[in-house]
Amino acid sequence: MNIKLDTRTVTQNESLDFASYINLNELTPGQQCTVMKVPDIAILPSLGLRIGKTLNMITRSIIGGPIIVGIDHRTVAIDQNIASEILVKRLSGC
Amino acid sequence: MGLPNVGKSVVFSKLTGMDVMVSNYAGTTVEFAEGKLKLGDEQFILKDVPGVYNIEAARDEAEKVAVRMLQSKPSAVICVLDATNLESSLHLLTQVLEYDLPVLAVLNKQDLAQKRNTDINHDYLQSVFQIPIIPTVATTGEGFQALLKKLFDVVTAGKPRRHVPDKQDYDRWQNIENIIAKAVRMRPGTDSGQKQDILIKPWPGIPIAIALMAVMFATVIGLGMGLRQFVLLPFFRDLLFPQLENLVNAFIEQPLLRNILIGEYGFLIKGIEWPFSLVLPYVISFYMVLSILEDSGYLPRLGILLDGVFAKIGLNGSCVIPLLLGYGCGIPAIMATRTLPSRKLRIIIAQMVCFAVPCVSQTGAFISLLAERSIAAVIGIFLVSLAAMVLIGLVLDKVLKRPLPHTLVELPQLLWPKPRTLFKKVLMRVRRFIVDGAVPMIIAVFFASLLYELGILKAAGEFLSPVISGWLNMPSEAAVPLILGIVRRELTVLPLIDMDLTSVQFFTGAIVALFYVPCIAMIASLAKEFSIKVAAATLFATTFAALFLGGIVARVGHYLVMLFS
Secondary structure (H helix, E strand, C coil): CCCCECCCCCECCECCCHHHCEEHHHCCCCCEEEEEECECCCHHHHCCCCCCCEEEEEECCCCCCCEEEEECCEEEEECHHHHCCCEEEECCCC | CECCCCCHHHHHHHHHCCCCCCCCCCCCCCCCEEEEEEECCEEEEEEECCCCCCCCCCCCHHHHHHHHHHHCCCCCEEEEEECCCHHHHHHHHHHHHCCCCCEEEEEECHHHHHHCCEEECHHHHHHHHCCCEEECECCCCECHHHHHHHHHHHHHHCCCCCCCCCCCHHHHHHHHHHHHHHHEEECCCCCCCHHHHHHCCHHHHHHHHHHHHHHHHHHHHHHHHHHHHHHHHHHHHHHHHHHHHHHHHHHCCCHHHHHHHHCCCCCCCHHHHHHHHHHHHHHHHHHHHHHHHHHHCCHHHHHHHHHHHHHCCCCCHHHHHHHHHHCCCHHHHHHHHHHCCCHHHHHHHHHHHHHHCCCHHHHHHHHHHHHCCCHHHHHHHHHHHHHHHHHHHHHHHHHCCCCCCCCEEEECCCCCCCHHHHHHHHHHHHHHHHHHHHHHHHHHHHHHHHHHHCCHHHHHHHHCHHHHHHHCCCCHHHHHHHHHCCCCHHHHCHHHCCCCCCHHHHHHHHHHHHHCCCCHHHHHHHHHHCCHHHHHHHHHHHHHHHHHHHHHHHHHHHHHHHHHC
16 A cells, blocks of 8 residues: 655654654554644544644453554444554653 | 444434434434424424444445435535544534534534543533534433424534545544543543453454354344234234135135135235234334344454454455345345445355355244244254355455455444333334335235136246256245235245145245345346346346255155155
8 A cells, every 4th residue: 555654744843753752553552642744635634633643542352453543532343454644752650 | 424323313313203223333314314303483304324434535325325415415414423532523514614514513422432431522612613412312302302492503503614634544534533622521530441342352243253152143033933922923813814705705606706805826815924923023123133132232242253264265344234134124234335445345245145145034934834843944944044154255265356445444332221212213114014014915815816726826836847846846836926026025935835845945035035036126126236237146146046046955855854754
């Protein structure tokens, strides 16, 4: 699948430092994070997956099923392949 | 217009008085419904459409219906916003506003927002978007007085709201976040979403799901049996039928007419007993249980739990809903496939429903046929049905080479189903069964009765006897279910009940019935939703599969019996 990456900067004075970010797939349940980079799939912003949004990881599913995250009181299931293309910054203290 | 699962259909049914199906999951509405609405002195037509996340990126056939409706230049648009999901709702609103139509917004689910300690300043939102925004609780009708008044104003003024589109979607979202920061205020207080998570975590989510499905299955069968045993059977067998028989015997002398009415396929007896005493109890029990599942918001969670497993046979978790609906009736199941994101998935699920999923009428007939002899046989039929579904999935996945769409779904909030809504939904579905099911069945039985008494049925049976007796090892009268079964699926099973058959023959008959042709209404639905080619192919494939497998079962059963006796 050809995924175009959205490479806007988050704020004026912070550039994207990919090395320090992990992908959504690598979170463990209960961890919170901020979204840093999102593939260009039209439905993702409508589900709450946009740069700067805070989300918390709820659970993984068995046998390659989706990752389930919580965003703003919403519960969203994301395919593992797409989750691995979403870069996030872990929020400390979780 | 609005996101999926925001309350559009509830608003529609409250405004037009028309009953449409409402449930707590995205994808309940898959086609548009039309109703009349009186505003002031004029009659208007109101259309309910499926929900859509992003007008510029419609994901499936259902969402495309909504976009087409918006593009068809209506006089005005009611945009339903979800107070518990304001961000994405406002995003859709900005997209709708770009169509230069008069728009009125409804800020629905106020009750749920209040429970979350969220206050929304709708006056501020009104000033930003320059359209009326009415807070409502659609399920109770709160706010509808104001809604009707404002709607009248908007429609009669006919002034489209001119909106300058943002250059980039990114800017749209930025604006919305700024608006929300000013419009939404959270009151202090916590809201616990954590308790609900146990349903979607694999542990204990999967054991819970298995237990729930078992309870569902047991309730549908138990409740159905109870209804039949204690309510319907006494009424029909002890009260109504003796009266009918006496009446006919008293007034009708002619033996032919008498038999047509109360004879072997007597349509006053069988024609009434079959739909109302054998099938109706299970229609009621199944839809009671299904409606609870639908309204609770659990179904998409079940889909997520099974998503990984389904992927192994080429399916998606979102296929759970059409398949479950198929155990009720195949037609809403085929319609529900519109929410699936790819045509390949749609075809696979539609084929599963046609081949291997018995509708509730057929299930009721199976239980009536087999349960008294052995519950194991009933469970056996369902296991065969599941195995067939898996096989069909595997085969079609390899044949129709197309990639599996990625799962990206939002899970609805878990809610307690409202008894009044449940009651209305079950009533709606029972009514539909009586009109689309019971009446055709009565008519079919009438013709069967006529043909039987005229000897034509017997002749047809003899004509088909190489297949029936030779291959399937059944008596020649077993041709009757095959002939009637094209009209209604349960008619492939019901005539077997009163026949004198061995256990192996009963099971053979059940297997043939399970795989046999879907009813005419379903074939028509297939032709409409896909193509005549698909419908015809299904017709032939199911007939062949049913007869072929029936013969295998007959032989295997024969050898097993010989082995054990």
